[in-house]
Amino acid sequence: MAFDFIKDKLAAQQASSLYRQRVCIQQHGADDDAKSHISIDGKAYINFSSNDYLGLNNHPDINKAMQEGLDKFGLSGCSSNLVTGFHYAHQALEDTICQWLNKPKCLLFSSGFAANMAFFQALGQSSATSFFLDKLSHASMLDGAFSSKAAVKRFAHNDIMQLSELLTKSASGNKLIASEGVFSMDGDQAKLIDLSALATTHDASLFIDDAHSIGVIGEQGQGSNSIVEPDVTMATFGKAIATSGAFLACDEKLHDYLINFARHYIYSTAISPALAWATIKSIELIKAEQWRRDKIIELSHLLTDLLDPSINIIKSQSSIQAIIIGDEDKALNVSEQLNNAGLWVTAIRPPTVAKGTSRLRVTVCANHNINNIKALAYSLNKALC
Ligand SMILES: Cc1ncc(COP(=O)(O)O)c(C=O)c1O
Structure with missing residues (x-):
């Protein structure tokens, strides 16, 4: 059959924990607390995978x-x-x-x-x-x-x-x-x-x-x-x-x-x-609105302060806080543990990043609050230490 490689390639992705799927998200409203949350299949999560760094979406x-x-x-x-x-x-x-x-x-x-x-x-x-x-x-x-x-x-x-x-x-x-x-x-x-x-x-x-x-x-x-x-x-x-x-x-x-x-x-x-x-x-x-940039810095510092020192987080002046896990399966597993705690952090795997450097790409945004960050740090420490 023509294009046989499609089935083979998909099977190989699944076998190596690299299979990608979309999730359909729902947002809750326009205030900061609502904007920092998403719902997937009826369950609410604090979203740490958005690129709305300044919290301006739906302004x-x-x-x-x-x-x-x-x-x-x-x-x-x-x-x-x-x-x-x-x-x-x-x-x-x-x-x-x-x-x-x-x-x-x-x-x-x-x-x-x-x-x-x-x-x-x-x-x-x-x-x-x-x-x-x-x-x-x-x-x-x-x-x-x-x-x-x-x-x-x-x-x-x-x-x-x-x-x-x-x-x-x-x-x-x-x-x-x-x-x-x-x-x-x-x-x-x-x-x-x-x-x-x-x-x-x-x-x-x-x-x-x-x-x-x-x-x-x-x-x-x-x-x-x-x-x-x-x-x-x-x-x-x-x-x-x-x-x-x-x-x-x-x-x-x-x-x-x-x-x-x-x-x-x-x-x-x-x-x-x-x-x-x-x-x-x-x-x-x-x-x-400089306060949006200041808030990202303040919350990012709070996250690094609260994380166990053994956790491998890349130093950053931006919204992106990369936590290196290494193995693809482990990255997926930690992401799943965070999901169970009501936190959405997507695991990033090859080919987006080099093999052996799978990671959680956390984005700290201006519409997050101190309690959101505390919840994330607590769950990360629990999953990784
Ligand atoms: C560094 C970089 N350049 C370019 C793009 C592409 O931008 P766009 O999403 O508008 O296509 C992205 C992200 O998606 C990116 O991360």
Whole structure:
């Protein structure tokens, strides 16, 4: 029978504890306590697996802006950006992002995955380009880079020495260093100042995927742009910004090039203008409400203080607190024990992370409270010590 591999591959996933399934969640309401909870099959859990880091999802002001956007522009872009899909709301959002990050230009995409694919494919149209990516870069960066014509080198995670050696050896005249700002599965930060210095020394450009830094890092939530000035910043709206879609911020020349050559931009319907309008409101709140970032830091410190010192947690300045378990089965088992205690923490396994480093990826969000964190620490200590 054709496509026999489908059955075999699924059976192999199941046999090696790597089988993935979705769960259908229900949310309880719009206040902080309700937002930090989900229901699955009728049972309520405190959710420690959400990327709504700042607790902005379902915020009344963002919902109101969404409704206003719907009334003004409608829900659909109705066309691709280069036909008639580029609306006033998109322009206004691009301007808001440029001002926020102090960047000349910005381009909107339907998702972070599409933005990364588009960027690496467009820049890697020539074999004269070389990409230097941190080993832990997101799948969308890797897929974009490897599906391009560029030479791709990967350096060990945050290994500045190795990156420096690779850059020194490279004869390419078009070098791009690429890293996540905060790493999605580890929660630690890139060595941004070192990366930026290396870029200058080697006449390379610096690309930062700020999916997990935007909103969370910096006094107004500008992410890595509050620390260095990357040549290109990508960030998704689907995490701390709590809407959907993504942007690439860059200089005028690259912006013009991407409008002409980024296939995911050219051949795709523009993002919803109503969503763009709501995203402007979200960024306004992110800039103004420092208490959300302070709360993440305060609750993250509380969690690390309450955990038994034998627990292997990666040091982090972000919302992401990665607890390394190692074995896939054990990670699933601990996740299940937490579920039984009314806590939802998804176990992350290969291929998302390297074999032997399966983990619980805990996200501490601004809508959690001290009791939520105490409950999590108590159950983790019980399951792991
Ligand atoms: C580092 C990183 N880059 C890109 C993406 C993709 O963004 P999006 O969910 O908007 O496709 C994600 C997450 O999903 C991510 O974690």
